[in-house]
Amino acid sequence: MKSCAQCQQQNQEDSKFCYQCGNPLAPEPGPAIVSPTVASHNDEDLWRQFIGPHADRYLGYFKKFGLGEEPKFALTWNWPAFLYISFLWFLYRKMYVYALVYALGPMISTYLTGDLTVGLVWSVMAGATANYLYYWHCREQIGEIKKSAWTDPAKQAEALKEAGGVQPYVIWVGVAFYIFFALTMMKMLQDGLPDGNLIPAKPAKPAMTSTTST
Secondary structure, eight states, rough: OOOOTTTOOOOOTTTTTTTTTBBBOOOOOOOOOOOOOHHHHHHHHHHHHHHHHHHHHHHHHHHHHHSSOOOOOOOOOHHHHHHSHHHHHHTTTOOOOHHHHHHHHHHHHHHHHTTHHHHHHHHHHHHHEEEHHHHHHHHHHHHHTTSSSSSSSHHHHHHHHHHHOTHHHHHHHHEEEEEEEHHHHHHHHHHHHHHHGGSSOOOOOOOOOOOOOO
């Protein structure tokens, strides 16, 4: 039954006007509709929690790919993935499959071709595609986490941090790689320089011999 706000008369559920005083009856409140902007804002918060460091920068890239919409490829550039050892950047962002691909790919390509510059090609590929690959990684992981009915926001935040974020120790692994590489190059250069003590001496000019006639 609907109660009239003016005369408190009870009316049928489908009544639009009070049959006693004629006052319009307010419709029953329906379920709350979540605004798309609010839902989008909440999703963006989840993405920020998942990404962790430099979330604003990556969200700027992700919006070019269609954050929360139909994904599409757009050319962007990731300097850390290009300048840093590529497989370590993927490992830093917990993208283990891509880390394995970029760890084995350059080695296998170099072995098959015998060309050391193949590694540069892989670095360029990483720089050009890392943002888009990371976008898909975040999209899939966040989608899986959202499927669970979280009653405790703290536990959801913990799950996002565990699945996303970064692994800081990888930075020091990269520093160790670069130090080892620099020392190896210095050693190779030193071994390649000629030793002054081993330079053969200039042969002495042969002595003139005199002949006597008998």
